[in-house]
Amino acid sequence: MNVDSQEITALVGREVYSNNGVFVGEVEDVRLDLGAEQVTGLALADLNTELFQGNIERGKGVMIPYRWVRAVGDVVLINDIIERLKGPEEAEEPLA
Template sequence: MTADGAPQEITSLVGREVYSNNGVFVGEVEDVRLDLGEEVVTGIALGELNEELFAGRVGATEGVMVPYRWVRAVGDVILVNDLVERLREDEEESTTQPTQT
């Protein structure tokens, strides 16, 4: 839906840039995942990913699926919840885990 409450075509999401709520570029929408029974969007498939953000996690030709519940706002760009913070926390946890010998 748009800001005035009018419905929006799902295909209008494709091609939009996605940013974290802190302004970090995440990627670009390539596709959407739908629940046809409920007729709702359940996820957005991102490509053209921020290489720095996803380094070591996703290959150059791969993408990621972001749950639609993480989407905060849809306008000229799409804002998602703390994705950057989640990735950084995961990275910090993996680097601070003691190694077993």
Template sequence: MNAAPEEITALVGREVYSSNGVFVGEIEDIQLDLDARSVTGLALAELNHELFAGEVDGSTGVVVPYRWVRAVGDVVLINDVIERYDTGDSEEEPSELAEST
């Protein structure tokens, strides 16, 4: 059965979880590259404060690179690299996780 394509704005409000099932945050906005017509990042708010303790305050969100996304459905799954962000074990540079206001 072919499902109708969804609007990109349908992602706003969806919860984001790591591939290990840890809640990361909720999508507040989408970062786009208009020239390439592609999604480049997901701006998250309502963050899991345990993951970002000491990194961002309550009024700040983060932008997760879209290449970390593994699956999109009722929720969005991202690589578990976000869980390693705080410990420094990440293969990705921590600077890739951009703060948004």
């Protein structure tokens, strides 16, 4: 099997941000397709409560498809699609 287990375990604990710099969560686990020998998803925990409020129960996690990942380094960058969970009325907060 040529899936590098060190690279996979190195993902666990990394913070995940959108392309726009919004904190999404932290990698808790990875989903693997053993037949294809590839990572297919990232299980995130310690989620950004503002981002997921009303969509995910507090204390729960989410699974992000690995195809959303754009870069892996000190942090994991994903497409900004996750920010679309906010409705248009919540996208911009008025200044006080």
